[in-house]
Amino acid sequence: MGRIFEFNNENFFYLWDNLLIDYSRNTFHLVLITALFSLLFAVFPAWLISTSSFSGRKFYDIVLYLPLAIPSYIMAFTYSDILSYTGPMQTFLRNNYPQISNFFNKDYLQIEVLGIIMALSLFPYIYTVSRVSFSLLGSNYINVAKNLGLSSFQTFYKIILPLSRPAIFSGLFLVLMEVLNEYGAVKYFGVNTFTTGIFRAWFSMNDVNTATQLSIILLIVVFAVFFIERFLNSKYRYNYKINNNIQNLVESGFYKTIISNIICGIPFMFGFLFPLIFILNNAISTYQKIDLSNLFLLSKNTILVALLTAISVIIFAFFVEFIRKISKGKAYGYINQLISLGYALPGAVIGMGLILLFTKINSLFIEISLIGSLFVLIYAYVIRFMAVGKSPISSSFERHPETYDQTAKNLGAGTFKLFQKLHLPINKFALMVAFILTFIDVMKELPITLILRPFNFDTLATQTYEYAIEEMIPRSSVYSLLIIVIGSILLILLKKTISKSWPN
Amino acid sequence: MYLEVNDLVKFYNKENLVIKKLNFSVNQGEIISFLGESGSGKTTFLKCLAGLENINSGSVKLNKRILNDNNQFVKPQDRNIGFVFQDYPLFPHLNLKDNILFNIDKKYLKKFDYILNLSGLENLVKRFPHELSGGEQQRACLARALIREPDLLLLDEPFSNLDSEIKSSMREEIYRIIKETKTTTILVTHDVNDALNIADRILIFKAGILQQYDDPVNMYCEPVNCYCAKILGDLNKISTNDDIYYLRPENFKVVEKSKFEVIVKKCFFQGKEYKIMASHNGETCYFFSSKPLKVEQRVCLDYKKEDLIYFDSMCRNFFE
Amino acid sequence: MKKKALFLALFILLLACTDNPKKNNEINLYSQRHYEVDKMQYRNFEELTGIKVNVIKANADELIERMKNEGENSPADLFITVDVGKLFQASEMGLLQKITIPSLSEKVSKDLMDKNGFWVPITYRSRIIVYSNKRVDVSELSTYEDLANEKWKGRILVRSSSNAYNQALMSSIVANLGTEVSTNWSEGIVKNFARDPKGSDRDQVKAIAAGQGDVAIVNSYYIGLLLSSEKEEELNAGKSISVFFPNQSPDERGSHINVSGVGLAKNSPNKENAIKLVNYLISEEAQKNYVSNSFEYSVNPNIKPDAIVQKWGEFKRDTLDLNLLGKYRQEAIRIFDKTGWK
Numbered sequence A: 001m002g003r004i005f006e007f008n009n010e011n012f013f014y015l016w017d018n019l020l021i022d023y024s025r026n027t028f029h030l031v032l033i034t035a036l037f038s039l040l041f042a043v044f045p046a047w048l049i050s051t052s053s054f055s056g057r058k059f060y061d062i063v064l065y066l067p068l069a070i071p072s073y074i075m076a077f078t079y080s081d082i083l084s085y086t087g088p089m090q091t092f093l094r095n096n097y098p099q100i101s102n103f104f105n106k107d108y109l110q111i112e113v114l115g116i117i118m119a120l121s122l123f124p125y126i127y128t129v130s131r132v133s134f135s136l137l138g139s140n141y142i143n144v145a146k147n148l149g150l151s152s153f154q155t156f157y158k159i160i161l162p163l164s165r166p167a168i169f170s171g172l173f174l175v176l177m178e179v180l181n182e183y184g185a186v187k188y189f190g191v192n193t194f195t196t197g198i199f200r201a202w203f204s205m206n207d208v209n210t211a212t213q214l215s216i217i218l219l220i221v222v223f224a225v226f227f228i229e230r231f232l233n234s235k236y237r238y239n240y241k242i243n244n245n246i247q248n249l250v251e252s253g254f255y256k257t258i259i260s261n262i263i264c265g266i267p268f269m270f271g272f273l274f275p276l277i278f279i280l281n282n283a284i285s286t287y288q289k290i291d292l293s294n295l296f297l298l299s300k301n302t303i304l305v306a307l308l309t310a311i312s313v314i315i316f317a318f319f320v321e322f323i324r325k326i327s328k329g330k331a332y333g334y335i336n337q338l339i340s341l342g343y344a345l346p347g348a349v350i351g352m353g354l355i356l357l358f359t360k361i362n363s364l365f366i367e368i369s370l371i372g373s374l375f376v377l378i379y380a381y382v383i384r385f386m387a388v389g390k391s392p393i394s395s396s397f398e399r400h401p402e403t404y405d406q407t408a409k410n411l412g413a414g415t416f417k418l419f420q421k422l423h424l425p426i427n428k429f430a431l432m433v434a435f436i437l438t439f440i441d442v443m444k445e446l447p448i449t450l451i452l453r454p455f456n457f458d459t460l461a462t463q464t465y466e467y468a469i470e471e472m473i474p475r476s477s478v479y480s481l482l483i484i485v486i487g488s489i490l491l492i493l494l495k496k497t498i499s500k501s502w503p504n
Numbered sequence B: 001m002y003l004e005v006n007d008l009v010k011f012y013n014k015e016n017l018v019i020k021k022l023n024f025s026v027n028q029g030e031i032i033s034f035l036g037e038s039g040s041g042k043t044t045f046l047k048c049l050a051g052l053e054n055i056n057s058g059s060v061k062l063n064k065r066i067l068n069d070n071n072q073f074v075k076p077q078d079r080n081i082g083f084v085f086q087d088y089p090l091f092p093h094l095n096l097k098d099n100i101l102f103n104i105d106k107k108y109l110k111k112f113d114y115i116l117n118l119s120g121l122e123n124l125v126k127r128f129p130h131e132l133s134g135g136e137q138q139r140a141c142l143a144r145a146l147i148r149e150p151d152l153l154l155l156d157e158p159f160s161n162l163d164s165e166i167k168s169s170m171r172e173e174i175y176r177i178i179k180e181t182k183t184t185t186i187l188v189t190h191d192v193n194d195a196l197n198i199a200d201r202i203l204i205f206k207a208g209i210l211q212q213y214d215d216p217v218n219m220y221c222e223p224v225n226c227y228c229a230k231i232l233g234d235l236n237k238i239s240t241n242d243d244i245y246y247l248r249p250e251n252f253k254v255v256e257k258s259k260f261e262v263i264v265k266k267c268f269f270q271g272k273e274y275k276i277m278a279s280h281n282g283e284t285c286y287f288f289s290s291k292p293l294k295v296e297q298r299v300c301l302d303y304k305k306e307d308l309i310y311f312d313s314m315c316r317n318f319f320e
Numbered sequence C: 001m002k003k004k005a006l007f008l009a010l011f012i013l014l015l016a017c018t019d020n021p022k023k024n025n026e027i028n029l030y031s032q033r034h035y036e037v038d039k040m041q042y043r044n045f046e047e048l049t050g051i052k053v054n055v056i057k058a059n060a061d062e063l064i065e066r067m068k069n070e071g072e073n074s075p076a077d078l079f080i081t082v083d084v085g086k087l088f089q090a091s092e093m094g095l096l097q098k099i100t101i102p103s104l105s106e107k108v109s110k111d112l113m114d115k116n117g118f119w120v121p122i123t124y125r126s127r128i129i130v131y132s133n134k135r136v137d138v139s140e141l142s143t144y145e146d147l148a149n150e151k152w153k154g155r156i157l158v159r160s161s162s163n164a165y166n167q168a169l170m171s172s173i174v175a176n177l178g179t180e181v182s183t184n185w186s187e188g189i190v191k192n193f194a195r196d197p198k199g200s201d202r203d204q205v206k207a208i209a210a211g212q213g214d215v216a217i218v219n220s221y222y223i224g225l226l227l228s229s230e231k232e233e234e235l236n237a238g239k240s241i242s243v244f245f246p247n248q249s250p251d252e253r254g255s256h257i258n259v260s261g262v263g264l265a266k267n268s269p270n271k272e273n274a275i276k277l278v279n280y281l282i283s284e285e286a287q288k289n290y291v292s293n294s295f296e297y298s299v300n301p302n303i304k305p306d307a308i309v310q311k312w313g314e315f316k317r318d319t320l321d322l323n324l325l326g327k328y329r330q331e332a333i334r335i336f337d338k339t340g341w342k
Helices: A009-051 A057-063 A072-083 A088-096 A098-104 A111-147 A152-181 A184-188 A194-204 A208-236 A254-289 A292-327 A331-344 A347-364 A374-399 A402-410 A415-426 A428-444 A447-452 A460-469 A473-501 B042-050 B096-100 B106-119 B134-146 B164-181 B192-198 B216-221 B226-232 C002-017 C036-049 C060-073 C084-092 C164-177 C179-192 C201-209 C220-227 C232-239 C271-281 C284-293 C307-311 C323-327 C329-339
Strands: B003-013 B016-026 B031-035 B057-062 B065-068 B081-084 B152-156 B185-189 B201-206 B209-214 B236-239 B244-247 B253-255 B260-269 B274-280 B283-289 B298-302 C026-031 C052-057 C078-081 C119-132 C215-219 C241-244 C257-265
Touching (some): A009 A057, A009 A152, A009 A194, A009 A208, A009 A254, A009 C329, A057 A254, A057 A473, A072 A088, A072 A111, A072 A184, A072 A254, A072 A460, A088 A098, A111 A152, A111 A184, A111 A254, A152 A194, A152 A208, A152 A331, A152 A374, A184 A194, A194 A208, A194 A347, A194 C060, A208 A331, A254 A473, A292 A415, A292 A428, A331 A374, A347 A374, A347 A447, A347 C060, A374 A428, A374 A447, A402 B042, A415 A428, A428 A460, A428 A473, A447 A460, A447 C060, B003 B042, B016 B042, B031 B042, B031 B164, B031 B192, B042 B081, B042 B152, B042 B185, B096 B134, B106 B134, B106 B164, B134 B164, B164 B192, B185 B192, B192 B216, B201 B216, B201 B226, B209 B216, B209 B226, B216 B226, B260 B283, C026 C271, C036 C052, C036 C271, C036 C284, C060 C084, C078 C084, C078 C271, C084 C164, C084 C257, C119 C284, C164 C179, C164 C323, C179 C329, C201 C220, C201 C232, C201 C241, C215 C220, C232 C241, C257 C271, C271 C284
Parallel strands (some): B031 B185, B031 B201, B081 B152, B152 B185, C026 C052, C026 C078
Antiparallel strands (some): B003 B016, B003 B057, B057 B065, B236 B244, B260 B274, B274 B283, C078 C257, C119 C215, C119 C241, C119 C257
């Protein structure tokens, strides 16, 4: 830990003077674009699907979760290929409409395009929470608002948005952290963000200290944003009564059906369908070259680590929440926040940090090297994704009133029975949601896997990446397709789970 | 005595005591109404009895067994005290049967049909909590508590979430069930009618202090202070030459002629009779009349001296 | 049921802890190379010798960081990179030991070898210029230095300066011409950019085809890949450009090259096996394997590259001491930053 404070002035100020201002500005710009578009892609469809009935609603209700199955780096590589001069869009235009093809012959590797692409792959984080929040609000407030003479839009703007603001922000916060963490896609698009700066210091300048200091600055900024959000939103954290009545969906006329389909269709098509078709097409053209036994092995590895991590995360998160519930200690709240911090750190930074840590442990205690074992890899995943798994479990715990515990105790249940008979079954759905989300995230994870994996250990993600950085995107497509398929199946399962726990 | 509470003190922070030295006892099989305003610490008191809160000093004894004093604390799961919470917390993941049988000792299983029958839930065993009405949920909570044959039953505002129509029938039903099972019960409520209807004795609790603990009739006719008097019904203020007395409205009689003349201000029809709001020397007073009276009409009232209630002057401030 | 599953999971976790490479008939590689051809080479080696080859693939910087932290406990035997600068860096940090291969000079061109004996080259690539057949006449092209000339204003495409191949190119220019000339050169190049540096090498070629620029500095290896693409449109893009080896005239130093090589780890637990593998990788059989399955050049002067690469003709290499590419890397990065080459 001491090394954090060994200040290497020269490198730090060199980076500061030459690059960091620029990098920070880029980061801010990228975050802004991504945030704006992911809100756009998430909030309106969530609102429409939660409140109105139109043909196609059921379909969109399932598929709008799916973009989460596509890793953002694959999304970025895929779109840069789709949009490129030799990609399908420009080729089609050149062959059929040569007169306008020139207009579309542009350099698409731009920060704005990257922001939109990131938004397309990240908007489900916001969509999921808004959808649940809008449903829980129910129709009472909407009916009252309409009775008081507000139009649909005014109702949305004046009642629903303020009430859902904390939920939407929590989703937005995840999006923000994902953008800050992104390395592969931003590098490819030539957009230097703050994370690029960390790697610059670390790899190009061989200065771990400066890299660590920059990581800490990043952490502080994330923390600041987090607490500012908390502070600004504290007055919006209303304790509204959850509406259990089945909400009546408003029937849509012809025009509204069309508009709804457009609003829900755009994020689905651009966030999932087009990339999927493109990847599928590539996969079909290259499948003869695939070594099936290798593909099977990679899938097995991927599922193994995802499974172990997801199980560890839910066990750990569950115990933390359970202990918090039965102990009610205040200091616990802060520890609780700290546990989730890993999400704000770039994966590679966690990886290197763990190598340092376990080297120390090895030199002090044990003979055999833990680094390069599956254990350390999973440990790193758990640190990285604890926040993802913990948030549904936390909110599930918060939703259940204190009287459940008191009743159970009163009915003679001790701590273990409380755990086994009450909290385990009552939070079953939340555990499943946490499991699925963690599983998908591990499956997509790249930097930690690259640094910490054991010998001869490849996953679908690392194989995809290896082909992609060697500029053999078609060859990578079978592997990325498999990630997407497994992820999609799990997400549909997730949707089913959510529907079960929150009807409507 | 069956339940004995001695010098019970409870606080969350030392400046603000929730319960200041509470002493009282309950006989076996009695139903006690614990009456107090919302937020006066009634629920905290129940939690102290049930062991969900530890007390700060004093002692709680049930059936000669010390549950809680300065040295000893019996865990809530070992107390065998039934507790029905205000918001009917049936576990959402269990159906009615599993809720009632939650963590139950085998020896009580044979009582399941009896309890079900008693609480009228026979046809609902497969239902989940969200498929039950408020009254059904409440009876289910009660059944869940009663099937274990608790040594003491605690009911926390059991009727506050019910609408007035089912409220009275529920009240009777619960009274029947409790009496049939001969369960010693403490019923916490802020509603006087609940207390008067169901209780063998009433305990009035205010500002952390027991005000009066007596049977309903005594409580109504001989309140120890004006707070207790006021809480059980309307009072009229009667100023005589030397002092101030109080009188229940039903003790006023309309007469042809008396010294006590009032002007009718409002007349409420209440089915059997009329409740009249009138003014006497600028003071509002209430009384009952079998016939409707016209507004601004002058009426003479009379009362018996022995019905007058007197409080010392310090206590009077409660009315102002 | 659920409990059983949990215990099972914990058990597997515990088992995973003990999953450590044992020190027997095997060899552990930390490799930046992850091509199909590498898998093939290792498989052949295993069949030939019965020695199991274990590989961890990651970025060179991360592997160096890992070796550094693992110290004496490091299981690594060999460190393989696609950039000679990283090998030099590893040797400077004391992570490598000298490696002696008998009769090395018979199998490897002398200028490609490490003067200090810490690493052995296995293949090399050149950083070349490609140009639009339509908009550029080959006579306009001459040297890397010439690309800073004003006539190329708004016409040059190149990827970002965080790319190791660009860093190596800049290092070679610093080593050959000094810091001042290099800084001026970098400034000139930045002024001539057709767009901000971004994308992959293949994207630079596509950008030429799209008309966004006229010349690009790219790695020979990627051009080979592009020209063997499964996609017709990419092949068309490949046809619209030609390859040019810069700095070829007799008084020039030759085109910049970079070596993919292998170093022997300081604390290699399976040193003998490691040397066997290095020997195998520079054998004629393995070298032929490299050129026929990738678009790299063999370090053995007698082995001809892939047919696509052969078409570009032979070229004169810059015979600079390759360790200098590592030595001047920091300098190169500062020049990039100072002159705004993103």
